[in-house]
Amino acid sequence: MTPRASRCCIHAVLIALAVPTLLPFVFALNNSVRSTAEMYHGYFGMPQALREMAYCGWHALTGAEGTVRIVTDTKQMLTLSYAGACGWHARAITKNYVQAWTLLRPFVLNTVWVVIWVALGVLLSGSVAAFVLARFSFPGKRVVFFYFISTMMFPGVLTLVPSFLLVKQLGLLNSYSALIFPMIAGGQVFAIFVCKSFFDGLPQDLFDSAKIDGAGFFNLYWHLVLPLSQPVLAVVLIMNVLGTWNSFLWPFIVNTDTKYHVIASGLYVLSVSESASNMGVLFAAYMLASVPLLLLFAFATKPFMQGMTSGAFKA
Amino acid sequence: MSEVILTNVQKVYDNKVIAVNDFNLHIQDKEFVVLVGPSGCGKSTTLRMVAGLEEISSGEIRIGERLVNDVPPKDRDIAMVFQNYALYPHMTVYKNMAFGLKLRKYPKKEIDQRVREAARILGLDELLERKPKQLSGGQRQRVAVGRAIVRKPKVFLFDEPLSNLDAKMRVQMRTEIAKLHNQLQATMIYVTHDQVEAMTMGDRIVVMKDGLIQQVADPLTLYDKPANKFVAGFIGSPPMNFMEGMLVDEHGALFFQGGSVKLKVHEQHCARLRDVCGKPVSFGLRPEDIRDPHIAREAASDTHVRANVVVVEPMGSETFLYLLAEPHSFIAKVQGHDVFEVGDTLRLEFAMDKAHSFAHKNAKAII
Numbered sequence: 001m002t003p004r005a006s007r008c009c010i011h012a013v014l015i016a017l018a019v020p021t022l023l024p025f026v027f028a029l030n031n032s033v034r035s036t037a038e039m040y041h042g043y044f045g046m047p048q049a050l051r052e053m054a055y056c057g058w059h060a061l062t063g064a065e066g067t068v069r070i071v072t073d074t075k076q077m078l079t080l081s082y083a084g085a086c087g088w089h090a091r092a093i094t095k096n097y098v099q100a101w102t103l104l105r106p107f108v109l110n111t112v113w114v115v116i117w118v119a120l121g122v123l124l125s126g127s128v129a130a131f132v133l134a135r136f137s138f139p140g141k142r143v144v145f146f147y148f149i150s151t152m153m154f155p156g157v158l159t160l161v162p163s164f165l166l167v168k169q170l171g172l173l174n175s176y177s178a179l180i181f182p183m184i185a186g187g188q189v190f191a192i193f194v195c196k197s198f199f200d201g202l203p204q205d206l207f208d209s210a211k212i213d214g215a216g217f218f219n220l221y222w223h224l225v226l227p228l229s230q231p232v233l234a235v236v237l238i239m240n241v242l243g244t245w246n247s248f249l250w251p252f253i254v255n256t257d258t259k260y261h262v263i264a265s266g267l268y269v270l271s272v273s274e275s276a277s278n279m280g281v282l283f284a285a286y287m288l289a290s291v292p293l294l295l296l297f298a299f300a301t302k303p304f305m306q307g308m309t310s311g312a313f314k315a
Numbered sequence: 316m317s318e319v320i321l322t323n324v325q326k327v328y329d330n331k332v333i334a335v336n337d338f339n340l341h342i343q344d345k346e347f348v349v350l351v352g353p354s355g356c357g358k359s360t361t362l363r364m365v366a367g368l369e370e371i372s373s374g375e376i377r378i379g380e381r382l383v384n385d386v387p388p389k390d391r392d393i394a395m396v397f398q399n400y401a402l403y404p405h406m407t408v409y410k411n412m413a414f415g416l417k418l419r420k421y422p423k424k425e426i427d428q429r430v431r432e433a434a435r436i437l438g439l440d441e442l443l444e445r446k447p448k449q450l451s452g453g454q455r456q457r458v459a460v461g462r463a464i465v466r467k468p469k470v471f472l473f474d475e476p477l478s479n480l481d482a483k484m485r486v487q488m489r490t491e492i493a494k495l496h497n498q499l500q501a502t503m504i505y506v507t508h509d510q511v512e513a514m515t516m517g518d519r520i521v522v523m524k525d526g527l528i529q530q531v532a533d534p535l536t537l538y539d540k541p542a543n544k545f546v547a548g549f550i551g552s553p554p555m556n557f558m559e560g561m562l563v564d565e566h567g568a569l570f571f572q573g574g575s576v577k578l579k580v581h582e583q584h585c586a587r588l589r590d591v592c593g594k595p596v597s598f599g600l601r602p603e604d605i606r607d608p609h610i611a612r613e614a615a616s617d618t619h620v621r622a623n624v625v626v627v628e629p630m631g632s633e634t635f636l637y638l639l640a641e642p643h644s645f646i647a648k649v650q651g652h653d654v655f656e657v658g659d660t661l662r663l664e665f666a667m668d669k670a671h672s673f674a675h676k677n678a679k680a681i682i
Binding site for chain 2: 212227
């Protein structure tokens with residue numbers, strides 16, 4: 001088999017594997033611009049508004065004379081030029097998204113607030129703890145490290161009830177703190193594990209040299225560890241943002257007040273509320289909720305890969 | 316005054332390994348002292364103890380008038396240059412050199428002045444805005460030296476700073492460090508495993524083995540009067556030849572005899588060697604003290620050895636001959652343009668007035 005043919009085969013296999021992965025996404029994207037009435041006819045098919053917009057747009061571009069009649073949701077009859085009709089259908093396409101954003105905005109803001117604090121907390125506590133474990137000697141160091149790591153062996157569901165009871169006893173239910181502090185506590189274990197492995201690989205001479213230059217604990221951390229650890233910190237950040245953004249069960253349990261819902265729990269609340277009658281809006285909300293994650297992957301893949309392979313190759 | 320005084324210093328690791336044992340050394344102000352020895356002899360550990368990067372298990376270290384046993388590295392007024400340069404990869408050359416001063420809160424103007432002065436001395440003016448990865452090995456090492464000199468410390472510590480450089484660059488940097496010492500007039504402690512570096516750079520050399528000082532002396536004394544067999548073998552390239560044998564008395568004259576080799580001991584050594592007559596000794600002679608066969612033709616026969624050429628290494632100005640006189644193997648350094656073939660049998664003269672003898676029991680020098 002020639003290299004070209006072999007590449008084609010590999011790509012064919014990869015595409016075949018990618019299609020089932022992308023299908024739910026395409027399905028949600030397609031339905032997010034369809035009306036509920038269209039969905040009653042079936043969940044598959046090209047959105048009518050898109051079809052109409054393409055038809056009117058084409059006639060407007062070719063300079064065709066004539067008008068189009070449109071029946072609105074409120075049963076009003078509009079007579080518009082091709083260009084006007086094209087614009088009207090374009091607005092109809094985005095209508096679901098505008099409505100979805102209105103419903104979703106408080107949840108997005110809550111999530112962003114929680115994500116920022118959790119990410120900061122995890123990066124700070126994880127990297128400082130990892131630095132101490134990697135670069136300082138003290139009795140019981142190994143025990144402390146293995147204690148941290150052992151907590152990764154317990155699935156989150158197993159600790160759900162005790163964690164809930166603890167948060168309840170602390171009087172943190174229905175607050176941002178109920179999300180931020182437990183998520184920092186949970187997220188930092190992975191951060192410690194990844195950062196410690198990275199810090200272990202940094203040359204000891206660098207630290208010795210900085211100590212002779214006059215650096216104490218803070219300066220070593222701030223001027224040496226943080227700048228040199230950007231790839232691994234990017235990994236921790238990305239993994240943490242992903243985890244926090246997608247978290248559903250814990251926010252849903254500890255915050256019953258809609259005011260504190262985050263994206264995932266908010267979407268669930270929307271799906272069982274009266275807004276669910278407009279399925280197009282619901283699908284648009286799903287799409288909006290996934291946009292930040294798509295952007296994160298698009299722009300953070302390089303540092304992520306660098307971080308994941310750091311230490312695997314000699315610098 | 317920036318003397319460094321180590322008194323009964325010992326370093327024992329947790330696993331009971333003794334890295335440095337009973338180390339006593341008084342380094343004078345402005346002196347250039349080289350610690351030399353094979354890997355694992357404790358030279359780097361000693362340097363790191365002076366730097367404060369390793370705790371000492373017992374003993375005292377003084378820098379100047381001050382006992383520094385419990386003083387952290389940053390307060391010892393020292394600077395250290397590491398084998399792998401240890402430059403901060405994310406900082407420019409300028410920032411690397413300024414880092415120590417910045418942490419010590421020097422005014423910006425003074426930092427700039429000192430960095431530019433150091434850069435001028437080391438020829439780094441054009442490289443100040445570059446990152447370490449954009450520099451060659453020699454340039455990186457110069458930055459590492461520059462980082463040390465901007466601080467104007469009492470004592471400079473060098474931990475095998477030239478080991479990562481190629482042979483040509485090593486010779487060049489060796490000269491630059493020696494020049495720097497003359498220029499700065501600072502106390503310097505230099506660790507190396509390369510005896511050529513030690514001989515060419517040090518005012519005094521400390522030869523170490525297994526955590527113990529073997530000998531402290533200036534380069535020529537070390538070469539001419541080694542304290543023991545280890546020092547004799549370690550200093551000099553090619554190393555000193557050793558032959559195991561016995562001293563015998565024949566009609567009042569002393570002879571070294573070992574296998575097929577029998578050599579008359581020089582008169583000036585007889586008095587000291589007579590005590591070990593009849594006992595096993597190690598006889599030592601440097602390769603350059605085994606004379607060319609042309610000269611040997613006219614020499615007395617009781618200082619001659621017949622040997623077979625095993626390997627010939629022409630070096631240009633001289634030739635190293637690897638020889639075998641059963642059961643002894645030895646090296647002779649002869650004139651560069653003489654032609655020798657493997658398998659030749661040569662008659663060589665041993666310069667017995669330059670010979671060394673070491674006690675078989677403790678390897679200490681007798682002569």
